[in-house]
Amino acid sequence: METNGYPAKHYDQPTKRYVQTMDLKSDDNEIIRRYREAHDKEHFWTEIGRGIKAVGILEMEVYIQGTRLVMIVDAPADFDWNSAMSRLATMPRQAEWEAHVAQFQSCDDNATSDQKWQMMERIFHIYDEQ
Numbered sequence: 209m210e211t212n213g214y215p216a217k218h219y220d221q222p223t224k225r226y227v228q229t230m231d232l233k234s235d236d237n238e239i240i241r242r243y244r245e246a247h248d249k250e251h252f253w254t255e256i257g258r259g260i261k262a263v264g265i266l267e268m269e270v271y272i273q274g275t276r277l278v279m280i281v282d283a284p285a286d287f288d289w290n291s292a293m294s295r296l297a298t299m300p301r302q303a304e305w306e307a308h309v310a311q312f313q314s315c316d317d318n319a320t321s322d323q324k325w326q327m328m329e330r331i332f333h334i335y336d337e338q
Contacts, residue, residue, distance in 0.1 A: 217267055222285035228325035232275040233314040243312040244272070259299030263292040275314075279325055293322040 232243060245251050247270060260268055267282040283292075296302060297320055306324075310317045315324040 214269075217282070219266060219282070223266060223282050224285055224287065226281040226283070226289065227328040227330070228279045228281070229328055230277045230279075230325050231314040232277065232312055235275050239312050240272070240275070243309070246309055246312070253301055253305055255299070255301040256305045259296055259302055262299060263295045265292070278328075293320075296321070 232239060264287050265281055265283050267280075269280045271278045271280070283289075302321075306319070306321055307317070310319065310324075313324055
């Protein structure tokens with residue numbers, strides 16, 4: 209378990225952050241291993257990464273604890289989530305990717321990414337008010 213933290217990117221523009229959560233369908237070690245493998249550098253589909261960048265997302269991170277997933281998305285301050293997700297759904301291999309990872313996720317097999325991941329509400333922060 210990483211206790212030294214993870215480096216954060218710095219952007220030369222104002223940004224905003226989205227945080228979403230989802231659960232894997234099972235705590236079976238093989239399910240978790242295969243989901244992790246689908247997201248490692250060797251197995252992650254390059255078309256999916258290109259699509260994510262093409263819709264304006266600056267950074268996307270997925271964290272795991274047991275079967276709980278948390279995704280953090282950094283985007284420009286003027287980013288429109290709904291239109292970006294609509295565009296992302298049409299990108300090459302996106303539907304195929306969603307079907308591939310759905311076998312591990314606790315959701316409807318035909319759900320889109322935006323239907324699977326539930327937006328989290330920030331209830332605390334210590335940043336200076338802007």
